[in-house]
Amino acid sequence: MLFKQIVGQKNAKNGFLKMWESNHLPHALMIVGEEGTGGLPFALAITQFVFCKEKKNGDACGVCSDCNKVSRLEHADFHLSFPAISPKTGTKAMSRYFIQEFREFVAQTPYASVFDWLQFINAENKQGNIPAEECREIIDKLNLKSYEGGKKIQIIWMAEYLGKEGNILLKLIEEPPADTLLILVAENLEEVLTTIQSRTQLIRLSPIHAADIAQGLTDRSLADTKKAAQIAHLSNGSFAEALRLSQHTENDLFPEVRRWFNALFTNNGIELVKFADDLSKDGREQQKNLLQYTIQLLEQAIKLRYLPHIQPPLPEEEAQFVRKLSKHPVTFDALQKMIESISKIIYHIERNAHSKTQILSLSVQLIYFIQGKKFPML
Ligand SMILES: [Zn+2]
Structure with missing residues (x-):
């Protein structure tokens, strides 16, 4: 993984490079x-950068033998620990039992979550764990001489899973053997022992900007520009969510939204029934x-009411639609209520409610709001 393959996170990259330089x-x-912001990819990029012998322009070269070994997670001085399960009764949940699976998993997508990982190894309802034995093995491995004469790097992915056993590592973290770099990756800092937190240098990743997510999708040829922009707005700063959406969003969403709103604003019952039927x-x-x-x-339309001169961060057609909506006499309160009603229907659809009925009744509610009438309570 190269820094330039990381989606967004410019501040974190620059922060790291500053420390390095x-x-x-x-x-x-x-x-x-947070999940999907790229903790593991970031740790992998640091690892490759540190091992690379031909670094240039603040990144690894991507072609030298060290880069190759790190990118395959096969470098002899690069160790990985992550939540695992006990493969059979009487054995501990050691990472080494699953290293081959972990290589495959990371090759598919390093942005996936620990939940995806545990599913990948068929953990089913077993909880993942980084046990005390794994901590002891980390200490033993890092106390050995490096194989290739350079640095040794240990990544611990999802440090939350260390639990109290993490205390075993305190001394190692405080006074690691020479030429050793420990990289812990976590999503919820509160769940990591404070004793560990205070002995490490924090690098914070932020939710990824929509524009960076869109770029990440088009760079990977997972979506065209328009679809990428739509997905980016739906993924709440998570590239993992963007990847998931790119697999599930079949076509351009906007023409259907426009069709629906045209029918709502013209109170066209026949078209609304058709829309519910099609959707x-x-x-x-x-x-x-x-x-x-x-x-x-x-939400963008509401924003534009307050800040009419900003350019909505959307493809042009959608931006026009939003501008029109923001100028429509429908009240602010009505727009808020529309959002609430739609959220409720999403909730019901997620729980397998009959979607045609739900969408139709939603349309009726939205017309009430648009026309400024009170929705009759049943
Ligand atoms: Zn290299």
Whole structure:
């Protein structure tokens, strides 16, 4: 993984490079970012950068033998620990039992979550764990000489899973053997022992900007520009969510939203029935995405009411639609209520409610709001 393959996170990258260039890299880093923001990819990029012998322009070269070994997770001085399960009764949940699976998993997508990982190894209802034995093995491995004569790097992915056993590592983190770099990756810092937190240098990842997510999708040829922009707005700063959506969003959502709103604003009953009929034939994911996207557009319209000169961060057609909506006499309160009603329907659709009825009744509610009438309570 190269830094340039990381989606967004410019501040974190620059922060790391600054430490590196000024020779102030601590021997224990803690990378913290919410699910889907790229904690593991970031740790892998640091590892490759540190091992690479041909670094240039603040990144690894991507072609030298060290880069190759790190990118395959096969470098002899690069160790990985992550939540695992006991493969059979009487054995501990050691990472080494699953290293081959972990290589495959990371090759598919390093942005996936620990939940995805545990499913990948068929953990079913077993909880993942980083046991005390794994901590002891980490200490033993890092106390050995490096195989290739350079640095040794240990990544601990999902440090939350260390639990109290993490205390075993305190001394190692405080005084690691020479030429050793420990990189812990976590999503919820509160769940990591404070004794570990205080001994590591924190690198915070932020939710990824929509523009960076869109770029990440088009760079990977997972979506065209328009679809990428839509997905980026739906994924709440998570590239993992963006990847999931790119697999589930079949077509362009916007023409359907426009068709729906035209029917709503002209109170066209026949068209609204047709719309509900057509949408209910799509999969639930597609239905949810369309409704979620509608919420995003409504929120942008509300924003424009307060800040009429800003350019909505949307493709041009959607931006025009949002501008029109923001100028419509429908009240602010009505727009808010529309968002609430749509959210409620998403909730019901997620729970397998009959989607055609739900969408139709939603349309009726929205017309009430648009026309400024009170929705009759049943
Ligand atoms: Zn290299």
